[in-house]
Amino acid sequence: MPELPEVETVRQTLLQLVKDKTIEDVSVYWGNIIKRPDDPEEFKRQLIGQTINGINRKGKFMIFQLDHLSLVSHLRMEGKFGVYQKETPLPKHTHVVFHFTDGTELRYNDVRKFGTMHVFLKGEESDQKPLKQLGPDPFDETFTLEYFYKKLRKTSRNIKAVLLDQSVVAGLGNIYVDEALFKAGIHPERVASTLSEQEASKLREASIAIILTAIEQGGTTIRSYLNSQGEIGMFQQKLKVYGKQDEDCSACGNPIIKLKVSGRGTHICPECQR
DNA sequence: CTCAGTACCTGGTTGC
DNA sequence: TGCAACCAGGTACTGA
Numbered sequence: 001m002p003e004l005p006e007v008e009t010v011r012q013t014l015l016q017l018v019k020d021k022t023i024e025d026v027s028v029y030w031g032n033i034i035k036r037p038d039d040p041e042e043f044k045r046q047l048i049g050q051t052i053n054g055i056n057r058k059g060k061f062m063i064f065q066l067d068h069l070s071l072v073s074h075l076r077m078e079g080k081f082g083v084y085q086k087e088t089p090l091p092k093h094t095h096v097v098f099h100f101t102d103g104t105e106l107r108y109n110d111v112r113k114f115g116t117m118h119v120f121l122k123g124e125e126s127d128q129k130p131l132k133q134l135g136p137d138p139f140d141e142t143f144t145l146e147y148f149y150k151k152l153r154k155t156s157r158n159i160k161a162v163l164l165d166q167s168v169v170a171g172l173g174n175i176y177v178d179e180a181l182f183k184a185g186i187h188p189e190r191v192a193s194t195l196s197e198q199e200a201s202k203l204r205e206a207s208i209a210i211i212l213t214a215i216e217q218g219g220t221t222i223r224s225y226l227n228s229q230g231e232i233g234m235f236q237q238k239l240k241v242y243g244k245q246d247e248d249c250s251a252c253g254n255p256i257i258k259l260k261v262s263g264r265g266t267h268i269c270p271e272c273q274r
Numbered sequence: 275c276t277c278a279g280t281a282c283c284t285g286g287t288t289g290c
Numbered sequence: 291t292g293c294a295a296c297c298a299g300g301t302a303c304t305g306a
Binding site: 276277278279280281282284285286287288289290 | 292293294295296297298300301302303304305306
């Protein structure tokens with residue numbers, strides 16, 4: 001599911017479903033999801049009795065605001081949250097269940113088991129991994145051209161790798177990086193330090209525009225899984241290059257091609273992106 | 275320090 | 291049809 005727009009969509013929809021609910025018990029079926037505390041039993045002890053007061057987001061992380069704790073969750077590739085009546089049978093790949101006092105359950109489902117959960121004392125989550133190393137969200141006022149251009153100037157990596165680096169800007173993933181580079185007309189294999197200030201500006205603005213539009217559209221649903229919270233995205237209709245290999249470029253009519261950049265599948269228009 | 279490669283998992287798709 | 295190899299929206303860790 002998750003790049004920033006998808007996580008934001010999940011955050012908004014989930015909030016309606018779990019706000020003010022109190023955790024009566026927690027079940028952990030795959031302990032490796034729980035990164036902090038390291039013992040899942042301790043994780044359960046800490047969360048029992050806590051009420052969900054709100055959900056925040058930073059980059060691709062969701063942060064559940066509890067009474068005096070923060071639960072930091074990352075969905076990685078395929079993590080999904082859903083709220084169900086406790087009588088509903090547990091589907092395959094459900095790894096963590098938060099049982100509420102009202103008979104409903106918040107369930108975490110993740111085929112690849114890559115997702116993570118960290119518990120911190122409220123307020124301490126920002127000063128420690130994994131949130132500590134995050135750069136600004138794309139639309140954050142601190143994501144200035146000056147900041148971005150300076151980051152680009154001092155690295156030898158290609159521009160795609162830099163955009164995927166969450167410590168530079170938080171929230172872009174493989175889909176939106178490809179889309180932003182296309183919108184800015186920049187080839188993903190360009191060494192970041194060779195971009196002009198004008199190109200950096202164009203890329204920064206393209207990234208912000210793509211992310212904001214995708215949030216408005218409820219995110220992107222690619223390999224559509226049915227009936228799960230947040231998987232109601234409409235942005236896939238606006239994708240210009242991601243997953244469009246062999247189709248005609250919407251701008252110039254030449255075919256979109258797929259290549260590998262920084263180990264990731266990458267979609268470009270070789271005519272529009274230089 | 276930076277950076278490329280690998281590890282973590284399962285399942286759908288591709289190609290022989 | 292069968293099955294191995296490859297691929298997937300992400301990041302942490304390793305070692306050069």
